[in-house]
Amino acid sequence: MPVGGEKERPVAHEKETATVTSQISGLEWELPGMWNRMFESRVLRDHGTAELQRISALEGGESLEWCYGCGKCVPVCPVDLVGEYGPRKLHRLAQTGTNLLADDRLWLCTTCGNCLRVCPKQVDMIQIAPAAREAAVGAGHVPTELQDVFEKTFRQGNCLGENPRRRHAWTRGAGVPVRVLPSDPSPVDVLFYVEDYWSYHPRGQQAAQALARILTVLGIDFAILGPEEKTLGDSQRLAGERGLFEALMEDVVATLAKYEFARIVTPDPHGFNALRNEYTKRGHHYEVAHYTQLLAPLADRIPWSKSIDARVTFHDPCYLGRHNGEYDAPRRLLQSIPGVELVEMGRCRENGYCCGGGGGGMWLDGLTAGRTTERLSERRVREAAETGAEILAVCCPYEVSRFEDAAKSTGNEQLQVLDIVELIDRAMAGGSAGGD
Numbered sequence: 001m002p003v004g005g006e007k008e009r010p011v012a013h014e015k016e017t018a019t020v021t022s023q024i025s026g027l028e029w030e031l032p033g034m035w036n037r038m039f040e041s042r043v044l045r046d047h048g049t050a051e052l053q054r055i056s057a058l059e060g061g062e063s064l065e066w067c068y069g070c071g072k073c074v075p076v077c078p079v080d081l082v083g084e085y086g087p088r089k090l091h092r093l094a095q096t097g098t099n100l101l102a103d104d105r106l107w108l109c110t111t112c113g114n115c116l117r118v119c120p121k122q123v124d125m126i127q128i129a130p131a132a133r134e135a136a137v138g139a140g141h142v143p144t145e146l147q148d149v150f151e152k153t154f155r156q157g158n159c160l161g162e163n164p165r166r167r168h169a170w171t172r173g174a175g176v177p178v179r180v181l182p183s184d185p186s187p188v189d190v191l192f193y194v195e196d197y198w199s200y201h202p203r204g205q206q207a208a209q210a211l212a213r214i215l216t217v218l219g220i221d222f223a224i225l226g227p228e229e230k231t232l233g234d235s236q237r238l239a240g241e242r243g244l245f246e247a248l249m250e251d252v253v254a255t256l257a258k259y260e261f262a263r264i265v266t267p268d269p270h271g272f273n274a275l276r277n278e279y280t281k282r283g284h285h286y287e288v289a290h291y292t293q294l295l296a297p298l299a300d301r302i303p304w305s306k307s308i309d310a311r312v313t314f315h316d317p318c319y320l321g322r323h324n325g326e327y328d329a330p331r332r333l334l335q336s337i338p339g340v341e342l343v344e345m346g347r348c349r350e351n352g353y354c355c356g357g358g359g360g361g362m363w364l365d366g367l368t369a370g371r372t373t374e375r376l377s378e379r380r381v382r383e384a385a386e387t388g389a390e391i392l393a394v395c396c397p398y399e400v401s402r403f404e405d406a407a408k409s410t411g412n413e414q415l416q417v418l419d420i421v422e423l424i425d426r427a428m429a430g431g432s433a434g435g436d
């Protein structure tokens with residue numbers, strides 16, 4: 001059976017007019033050409049199976065060939081909403097002779113998981129994308145900006161290429177003591193795994209400081225790894241660098257083995273996903289929570305001192321929601337803040353729209369720009385603004401900077417982008433985050 005094939009447009013032969021004679025009345029009629037089209041038979045070109053097999057032969061790539069073309073995945077794909085995408089379209093490209101391993105469209109998938117949610121054939125982009133990208137990286141087809149991130153991660157243990165000794169520089173502005181385990185290695189309840197953007201990005205550092213204040217007010221015993229922390233590297237894995245992810249994991253596991261702690265709490269849904277799913281697959285088990293899961297049950301113990309009085313909408317991070325099933329903890333926290341009126345966007349919870357940062361997308365805005373009409377973050381910010389919200393609340397370190405940029409570029413500067421911990425900190429007695 002031939003696989004695929006490219007249908008050529010049918011060739012039409014028309015006369016401007018034709019005369020026909022009625023078999024009943026015997027009268028003659030002049031018909032215009034539209035009634036008189038003749039078509040040559042279509043040509044179906046066989047492209048062979050090579051390009052589809054190239055992907056489906058990879059470990060993790062098998063399910064691409066299960067696609068039977070129903071098209072359900074396309075309207076839910078966030079990339080298709082601003083361009084041309086979805087597993088069905090990738091399948092078709094491979095069917096019709098495109099080598100996806102050498103094509104920049106391979107890198108557009110953010111591994112958001114929305115297509116897998118609706119696919120009747122379990123075509124799994126969360127497996128296909130990293131497998132195909134790993135093969136592409138091996139063949140030397142890697143976008144330059146991604147190569148740069150891989151190298152920075154390899155050299156410095158963080159995607160920003162920052163000095164590891166500055167990992168805990170943010171603690172100086174927290175206004176509360178933050179214990180750094182390498183300096184004070186006694187046992188601790190919560191190991192706060194800060195991850196890269198909260199460690200180094202100025203807006204992330206503000207959120208890290210806010211969480212440190214909240215944990216302190218709640219009397220939670222916590223500490224960080226400071227200079228010994230390395231990224232968990234889940235987005236690097238999904239972007240095709242499984243080897244780098246596994247090398248990082250060996251280092252992280254060795255570091256964690258040096259300290260006694262009861263649980264790991266992280267603000268990063270990507271790091272959370274790595275610890276909860278990828279580490280366990282490889283035999284490393286830790287009790288792990290996203291910070292919203294730690295704080296939500298404690299919300300009635302937070303000493304509120306101020307009402308926020310704002311309409312707030314919330315963006316579900318793909319790797320907290322769809323990938324790990326947590327939709328309620330962030331909402332419970334937001335609803336516990338005095339004066340917050342929570343309004344949902346049309347696309348939320350299981351059908352939440354991706355910010356564009358997952359699966360390596362965080363570092364591929366340049367490549368994506370050439371293939372889309374606007375950034376996914378811009379699309380999302382416009383959806384947030386349409387709710388009439390004054391604040392877009394987030395709980396993933398990738399999102400504050402992405403959405404703040406998008407709010408500016410789409411003319412929605414009135415929309416404040418704040419992490420949930422920043423909102424809590426503003427409303428809490430002793431909180432020091434500025435703004436109203």
Ligand code: SF4
Nearest residue numbers: 067070071073088119
């Ligand atoms: S939903 Fe699944 S089976 Fe249907 S077109 Fe998309 S990938 Fe193919």
Ligand code: SF4
Nearest residue numbers: 077109110112113115
């Ligand atoms: S995982 Fe998300 S971005 Fe990737 S193809 Fe599926 S819906 Fe589109």
